[in-house]
Amino acid sequence: MTEGKKTESKTVGARRRTLLERVQDALAPILASKVALVGLGLVGFWVLVAIFAPLVSPYGPLTQDRYAMNEGPSTQHLLGTDHLGRDLWTRVIYGARTILILAPLSVFCSLVVGTTLGLTGGYFGGWIDELVMRILDAIMAFPAVLLYLIIIVALGPSAMNVVIAITIAGAPGIARLVRSLTLDIRTREYIAAAELRGENPLYIMFVEILPNARGPIIVDAMLRVGYAVFAIGTLGFLGLGLPPPSPDWGSMVAKGRQYIFINIWAVLWPAVAISSLVIGLNLFADGLREETMRYQ
């Protein structure tokens, strides 16, 4: 054998790596970046708080205390109350629940839609690509907020429609990214080899191309969760999000704005919540991207 008896004694990969090793490998970039860890901390705080909401909040999100309206922080209400006497701390953490479900869900949906469109356009090229790109261009021509407005007004305010709106607004960006990755990967010889085997296009797109594009897509998706949180906040602020009395951060800010000179806390805490979550998500995504790109 020409690779002979003196083959390298390195046995990395000679056996299937254990699950633990694979988890460690996946986590390594996160643990290596301080920026990512800070981001993870922030996000983690909100996730924990959202999960354990009933345990951590002394009141319900809808419970009103007529005698404590628009008050600042006190021993009874840690962060204060809003104009209807509802505990701000409780409303904020219940609001986290909604957002932490809706935001990732919307991003996931736009990932699915965007990736499919991007793969299709990038792989087939020609008129299919042109068609897909023009449609996406049309959508992207609208400023995001305007797009949300149009969609929510057309479909009506509800959680589902918020998801749809964010999906439609976010899909083109992802599609562009995926398309450019696909255009690059498409030129690789292993794709030609797959075509020569007579594999059908769906197989080639989703099994041969997609796994090799996942790095940048994942990082982009993380960033988009941040945007989605922000978008949901915006929609809520505009009154287009979840209908009251849901503890939606955006609408909390909107409502609290009316009383801002009496009670800034009702505006402050939801705003802080939105910003900290978005910053946390962005830091996490940035740190991750830095680590994965470092050895490129």
Added chain:
Amino acid sequence: MENLETPVLQVENLAISYEMRKSVVSAVRDVSFEIHRGEALGLVGESGCGKSTVAFGVVNFLDRNGRIDNGSILFQGQELRGQSQKELRLLRGDQISMVYQDPMAALNPSLRIGEQLREVLTVHRGLRKGKASKRSIEMLKQVYMPDPAAMMRRYPHQLSGGQQQRVVIAISLLNNPALLIMDEPTTALDVTVQASVLDLIAELRREFDTGILYISHNLGVIAYVSDKVGVMYTGEIVEQASVEDVFLRPMHPYTQALMRCVPKLGESKESSQLPPIRGRVPSPTNLPPGCIFEPRCDYARASCQQKHPRLRELAPDHSVRCHLAEEIIDTEWQPPEELIPELTRKVRQEGVGEPILQGEHVKTYYKQESRSLASLLGLGKKRYVKAVDDVSFEVAKGNTLGIVGESGCGKSTLAKTIVGLESPISGKLEFLGFDILPPVSKRDGGLVKELQMVFQNPESTLNPSFTVGRQIGRPLRRFTKGSRKEARKEVIRLLTAVRLDASYYTRLPRQLSGGEKQRVALARAVAGNPKLVVCDEPTSSLDVSVQAAILNLLLGLQEEYDITMLFISHDLSVIRFFSDYVAVMYLGKVCEIGPAEAIYSPPYHPYTEALLSAVPIPDPSADQKSIRLSGTVPSALNPPSGCPFHTRCPRKLGGVCEEQAPPRQIAAEGHYIYCHIPLEELSKMEAVVTLVKQGSTEGGS
């Protein structure tokens, strides 16, 4: 007394290492050499041997994490180590120049050529613009640039690769440096362009009396350019001598093995073998104790493992780093036991079998994207890149057809057309009696299975996300029936057939070397037991010794599975070795096609003659005619009328070549030449290459 003896560059015991994340890797361990004025030293070695690092170390261009651990570098007698950055910069600008492989990377794409040339003079010498321009134009003349004054106003992207490299060479010589370092300057160029650039370097060396450090992995080029040669292996020089001594009387086992595994222009697979070097180049962090070549050496003894050999001068001006060099007699070398089955070949049956692949007047054109408004409306004139322009050929069962030509000749497009990745616009193409004009997506599954391909670039031929086992298994499962377990067993058998052991099943491509990836690609291609395999330059990016192994593997697989092969390459020696029949292509057309021996001996098509005279041969004693083509390959968008070669043909007859397509002349059974020159004239041509080794001459055989 003026001393002519001080070498321009004297390097002694140079050691360079790089700091990596977890360890320190020594890239160069012990390199010493001297270059005198007007002398050229060739540093040759395979990838990773440290030759480029030596060059960077000399001019102190090491990356941030590189440092010189030991040794001295004397330039014109002055020690370079320890000099301040300012002083080094002066030296680098005025007296040392470097030329790299990729001319586009050396030239600023946003500045005109003239500005870049002038810059050297205005910045370093303080010349005024007018004088600098004049001097630049003179220099361009000296590098044989056509129309130098006009060249000055062009941008780099408007020049061909060969012209760009000439400009880079001109820039490097403008300041009359005492030392010129060239790191693979012709590797990216076509063979004929390379030949004229090498001629230029030789001429300029005589003219300017510059010392040259020439680095390459191409043994032929080194043989042509150098006076002295240093052979490097894992950071050390293992043999150093005059160019004749190194190539004709090598003393180190590694050099001898290298010489053996390079295909020589006169040899075919029947008449010779390419014994590969077993084992792998050791990783720099895991070097063997004692002699580093020992694990791969056929002569190794216990003493070789214990003591690291020093470089000893065993003959005048011939140093070798080996304990046993005196006892080794190269001519008596026999292949070791384990290689013999790999190297024995069945005698080719006489007679030509049934043709399984036939092409007649195949044309594949690419539509040229036009940006004009007219074409957007469908009104513009359609332009086509005529990649394959009326090609006819035939391949008999069990044979190998080699297709050779330079870049742009259409050989890759022809391969893709046959395989179905491109669609021809006209012509007839038949495989096993079935029509294969439709692209692969429209072909019948059974047909697809019989026609597979091996690609050029080992880095992108495998999907990085899947294991080796899965990638070989996929075609197996698609093309054959059988259970999972059977498939797995078959994959392991295929791995063994390509000489990889079963542990490779679970490895990912990034854990494999280039040669190993290519083996996996081979296994994948033959998994479904196809009848025809198209190999598109499968060894072009591999080291010489790895190439030998892959070629042997291809031959072995061909025999075992009775596969017909189409082998595409730009390397004439490899094609000669590997093919039964050869087709020479130029600008989309076939110039000459026939049995391999017939192509490599007269009568030749004029292009074949020029190609053969341009191939660098790793044998300084060989006699090779020097036929250089002027001009560059015309664009395939607008190929010349009549014979496409007429714009550069040294034997052009006249008007007839420009007006009429050349007729097909039958030079012998199965040997066709497409040329206007009558056959009697062509037969009078002399052989281009005459090898003197062991009394044999190629060209007549």
Added chain:
Amino acid sequence: MLVKDCMTKHPLMVQPTMPILEAQRYMAENNIRHLPVVGKGKRLLGLVSRQTLLIQPAKLDSLNVWEISRFLSNLTIGDVLVKVKDIITIEKDEAIEEAARIMVENNIGCLPVLEESVVVGILTEINLLSKLMEMVGAQEPGLRVTVRMPNVKGEIAKLIGVIGEQGWGIPAFGGTPAPKDPTKWDAVVKIRDVSKEEVVAALEKVEGQKILDLRET
């Protein structure tokens, strides 16, 4: 035969910041007597020779012992070189006779060769001597014959004609006026692949010319 064909290209050169002691060592190690000093772009700034590196006692007069050693160790060649305006140089396209004349008239052993004030080479006595050897074919094996002839037009042609008739090869040919006799001229010819007798026989026939010397070299 121009200067650029005879000179040593890429001579050893140094920058003016080099300390004197180092320069001395450099010249000794590399066995050279003259060292051009250049600045940016190999522009000639001056020349140092072994002599100029000897310190003039006058400069040291006012210093005490410690200052002297510090003064010495700080000296660079920039401080002691002979400046460019005081050096005789020559352009690379000049004829070598011109270079030789300059060297003889000025009694100097070395001429830096410039191309628009940039050093492109150096011409020394040794270079000229090597050229002389070439001109008389010192390295070529053959017969060296010195022929004295009248210093008159056509004489050389006669000699060459005779040699040419015999079909002999001439690797070298040179000539000078005869010493002490202005009416005569001496030609030195190197002829290849002949024997002494053949040469004598052939050249006897030339009128008015006498073989002064005939030897194998």
